[in-house]
Amino acid sequence: xxxxxxxxxxxxxxxxxxxxxxxxxxxxxxxxxxxxxxxxxxxxxxxxxxxxxxxxxxxxxxxxxxxxxxxxxxxxxxxxxxxxxxxxxxxxxxxxxxxxxxxxxxxxxxxxxxxxxxxxxxxxxxxxxxxxxxxxxxxxxxxxxxxxxxxxxxxxxxxxxxxxxxxxxxxxxxxxxxxxxxxxxxxxxxxxxxxxxxxxxxxxxxxxxxxxxxxxxxxxxxxxxxx
Amino acid sequence: xxxxxxxxxxxxxxxxxxxxxxxxxxxxxxxxxxxxxxxxxxxxxxxxxxxxxxxxxxxxxxxxxxxxxxxxxxxxxxxxxxxxxxxxxxxxxxxxxxxxxxxxxxxxxxxxxxxxxxxxxxxxxxxxxxxxxxxxxxxxxxxxxxxxxxxxxxxxxxxxxxxxxxxxxxxxxxxxxxxxxxxxxxxxxxxxxxxxxxxxxxxxxxxxxxxxxxxxxxxxxxxxxxxxxxxxxxxxxxxxxxxxx
Numbered sequence: 422x423x424x425x426x427x428x429x430x431x432x433x434x435x436x437x438x439x440x441x442x443x444x445x446x447x448x449x450x451x452x453x454x455x456x457x458x459x460x461x462x463x464x465x466x467x468x469x470x471x472x473x474x475x476x477x478x479x480x481x482x483x484x485x486x487x488x489x490x491x492x493x494x495x496x497x498x499x500x501x502x503x504x505x506x507x508x509x510x511x512x513x514x515x516x517x518x519x520x521x522x523x524x525x526x527x528x529x530x531x532x533x534x535x536x537x538x539x540x541x542x543x544x545x546x547x548x549x550x551x552x553x554x555x556x557x558x559x560x561x562x563x564x565x566x567x568x569x570x571x572x573x574x575x576x577x578x579x580x581x582x583x584x585x586x587x588x589x590x591x592x593x594x595x596x597x598x599x600x601x602x603x604x605x606x607x608x609x610x611x612x613x614x615x616x617x618x619x620x621x622x623x624x625x626x627x628x629x630x631x632x633x634x635x636x637x638x639x640x641x642x643x644x645x646x647x648x
Numbered sequence: 649x650x651x652x653x654x655x656x657x658x659x660x661x662x663x664x665x666x667x668x669x670x671x672x673x674x675x676x677x678x679x680x681x682x683x684x685x686x687x688x689x690x691x692x693x694x695x696x697x698x699x700x701x702x703x704x705x706x707x708x709x710x711x712x713x714x715x716x717x718x719x720x721x722x723x724x725x726x727x728x729x730x731x732x733x734x735x736x737x738x739x740x741x742x743x744x745x746x747x748x749x750x751x752x753x754x755x756x757x758x759x760x761x762x763x764x765x766x767x768x769x770x771x772x773x774x775x776x777x778x779x780x781x782x783x784x785x786x787x788x789x790x791x792x793x794x795x796x797x798x799x800x801x802x803x804x805x806x807x808x809x810x811x812x813x814x815x816x817x818x819x820x821x822x823x824x825x826x827x828x829x830x831x832x833x834x835x836x837x838x839x840x841x842x843x844x845x846x847x848x849x850x851x852x853x854x855x856x857x858x859x860x861x862x863x864x865x866x867x868x869x870x871x872x873x874x875x876x877x878x879x880x881x882x883x884x885x886x887x888x889x890x891x892x893x
Contacts, residue, residue, distance in 0.1 A: 583843035
């Protein structure tokens with residue numbers, strides 16, 4: 422399973438899809454006819470990043486459950502790496518969201534359900550990070566982190582739902598139960614960016630896992646040398 | 649002799665497996681007795697809550713005759729959540745410092761029973777504090793007649809408390825076993841209970857500012873109910889790991 426695709430190939434694949442998506446977004450997809458206008462172009466990266474962040478947290482959740490069931494530290498590493506990448510992507514969501522907000526509504530920050538949810542998600546997984554840093558014993562750290570990763574992931578949709586109780590926001594609802602609300606030519610660019618972003622997540626996850634494994638080996642070797 | 653042995657076994661069978669319900673009651677009772685003997689926590693928490701309201705009053709009274717009605721829900725729940733953080737930290741600090749929890753873990757008690765008992769114990773403390781704080785709060789801040797809306801408010805109060813206590817108990821158990829102990833709990837708990845805060849604050853403000861409008865209130869009550877159910881189950885499933893071996 423591990424060597425199905427080589428790591429450079431994944432990065433190159435992600436790059437090809439992301440650049441193609443970007444070019445299509447500008448030269449193939451039409452300028453949005455609604456009030457968004459040209460600023461809507463950021464959508465082709467903003468939304469894939471957001472969905473990739475949620476996928477990363479989902480992987481962290483599944484890995485956390487797997488760790489609690491098996492007590493195998495490889496699942497803890499996967500969970501940790503996924504949370505780290507998810508947090509990185511969430512911060513990118515906030516940054517791209519703020520840029521879009523400034524361009525479309527002339528405000529850097531709006532207390533809008535989706536943006537607010539991602540802000541809380543950032544706090545939530547930052548807390549995960551803090552939790553890991555204050556537990557020394559490896560097994561115990563992995564267990565606590567797994568419990569928190571599970572609770573945090575369950576909390577994400579609940580938070581999103583709760584923010585709907587707040588006064589209505591500005592965010593456009595593009596993908597709803599009624600359909601995608603996108604023209605075909607927009608969807609092609611969006612879909613290609615989506616594939617690119619997902620490949621990037623897979624590539625980064627694999628690279629980070631390799632680094633974590635190497636770190637562990639170094640620690641083991643140091644210990645065996647009596648360091 | 650046979651009958652004697654049989655009798656002994658019967659007695660053992662009746663005495664040995666203490667049922668979950670009895671264990672649950674015993675743990676709750678132990679926590680309440682311990683607290684009622686010293687009253688440290690209850691007295692400090694009640695004083696803290698009352699002080700917080702006075703502080704809020706001065707912090708928000710920026711203009712003569714300013715209407716605070718739409719801030720009351722927020723004031724109330726921020727106060728309760730901070731009081732709960734103090735209480736949770738203390739309740740587990742004692743357990744840890746005097747190795748009570750180790751003793752409890754050595755007993756043949758289901759971890760889930762410990763979780764439920766601890767949650768109920770914390771819930772009782774929170775309710776005692778609220779029993780003092782809410783009347784004072786209405787005296788301080790609410791001018792309109794609200795007697796007709798007391799029942800919906802109590803429902804909101806109870807549902808929000810259950811959610812806060814269930815998650816609080818789980819996370820306090822984790823944080824007391826880490827290096828930073830009480831410092832960690834707010835960082836872990838606050839982002840998780842933002843949904844409770846949003847729903848409970850909204851409902852409380854609706855009730856006290858406008859009288860309970862049914863549809864809006866019902867949405868929030870159902871949300872709180874769902875939150876409680878989801879996290880009681882989640883905490884139930886993970887507490888075994890949180891409390892350790």
